[in-house]
Amino acid sequence: MTGPSVNELSERAREVFRTVVESYLESGEPVGSRTISRMAALSLSPASIRNVMQDLEELELLAAPHTSAGRMPTELGLRLFVDGMMQAGKLTAAERKALESQIDSGDPVEEAVSRTTAALSGLSACAGIVHVPKREPVLSQFGFVPLSDGQALAVLVGGDGTVENRVIDLPSPVPASTLAEAANYISARLTGLTLEQALARLETEISRGKAALDVAAQDLIARGLATWSRDGSQRPVLIVRGQANLLDETAAADLDRIRQLLDELEGKEEIALLLDSARDARAMKIFIGSENKLFSLSGSSVIAAPYHDSEGQVVGVVGVIGPTRLNYARVVPMVDFTAQTLSKLVS
Template identity: 40%
Template sequence: MNLELDSRNTHLLNSLIRMYIEQGEPVGSRTLARHSQLELSPATIRNVMSDLEDLGLISAPHTSAGRIPTAMGYRVFVDSLLKVDSLGSPFKAVESSLSEDTDPSTLLARASTMLSEMTQFAGVVMLPGQTVSRLKQVEFVSLNDKRVLAILVTADGRVQNRVLLTEREYTPSELIEAANYFNDLHGGSTLAEVRKKLVLEMRSAGEKMHNMVQTATTMAAELLAEEENDGGDVVLSGQENLLNVPELCQIDKLQKLFNTLRAKQDLLDLLDRSMKVSGVSIFIGEESGYESLGDCSVITAPYESDGEVIGTLGVVGPTRMSYGQVISVVNVTSKLLSTALSTKSA
């Protein structure tokens, strides 16, 4: 957005938004005159506020003579006025939580929790899906009664287990041979690519397929079908914090918001869009494209494993938030999670 604001208007908009974020009350001209550090009369400031209102940057609530920022005003604030806060000492808490020796699934859950605890809003982490998760290896373990434990490990460290029912008993050597064949052929491919290849192999080979190849292909196809059903989810933490936000306290607003968080699909779509952008993305109010998030801001950043973007994390909160702090928390968490996941997959 390219609005022509002179230095005086810019300073007063900045001051008004900071005061509103801190106090949560509409800001009047007299209050702004006292705190703006400009030697301007309340009448002059009223004229400036009128100009800012005409530009759609601030608005007047029905019950107050003061003004509050609009989504457009927050956008100008974030894009041109904001200085991102240094995370300081809380950085060590995030670093400690995400650097301990633990499995990737736990790391993702911890990241969501840390985002929530550090901001007192809702933390969200989108799990890697089949389009980005790459196969590291599969393993088949013989159980009994024609059952095989199939284990799938992705490059980002996630592990998927499933017990498969087979038409006959398999020896351990047969299962090892089948797994080795499959890993040599498909290791390093995304799970989505592997599934497509398996479908083509099964269609083209049919009954002529070698027993060992057929065993590996059939078992892996069943396992990947299970993985597909489990993928594309989010880890959500701290949504109850939003109950304490005055701007969201209306029952109908809360109901729509919590329905969106519970259903997850709109949130997943938003996070998926964020994966295509490097660095922090900020969706303010209606910018998300979803009515239920109209009074919210969503701050997101992608995270990686070994240099490849595999998911997105972020914070869902009210439009009245400390943007500098939240942006810093999201940015640092994404970087620390990326480092931890890359270490796990090494």
């Protein structure tokens, strides 16, 4: 359902609505008319404020959880507030430093991204999420170590200095000379290439009779490279940090929702698909409650922003997941700055 725009509300209604939303986001409790009469810069009696709140409730911007309780914003109301009334805050110097410091250690990109996401989680008191770009390693060195008649250890050294090992199955015993022949060919012909490029070159040289390899060595190289190609396409591209932040002081009263959210966080493939929509938008995206099907049951919000490489291409998305009662004005600039920080890291 599409609700009214901010301009359709009277000045009195806007002020009462803003006060209700800001108070609710701060306290997590429904807000009563007497509270608003003490807070709002309006010369209105509690009775007049109740009338305005009733009007806002009829517009489905506010709701009363109980008959005698105050009002709280609906998801429609939160959307109106975020899009038309919220004034985003600014990060403190300490917050900026906490995020930027995670990219200065010279560690592999994925570790730095993970640390930055953990820092964002801690500062926002939400669960931090980041969609990590798939980076196929560039071959620097590649070798084989015999393990048994039917297995060998393939050792890959990437261009960024990372070292990874994989056990590969062999159809028959392979002599040490074949292992050495395969490793020498890779060093001479395939270094500096991605795995996909290396496999393509191997296939081309074999088809043209230029590989100068026996059949056993050809098969060994193909098996070794294919192990990383399959793994690279299947490895998780989503990092989630700080789930414990979701268990705040209000969680005890809403354990079912928290359990549901934690279950939803296990569905990393579904979260990755959700973040892809922020990637496609190339700008900050805010999903409130049931606006996205994934978190409709837990009533959670997602704030996400893409980050870019040196050529301005979107390579990933970073954000937070938390209750709809987020301090959006504080968290939105925090996510935006984290995206800027990760852009520096991957550039």
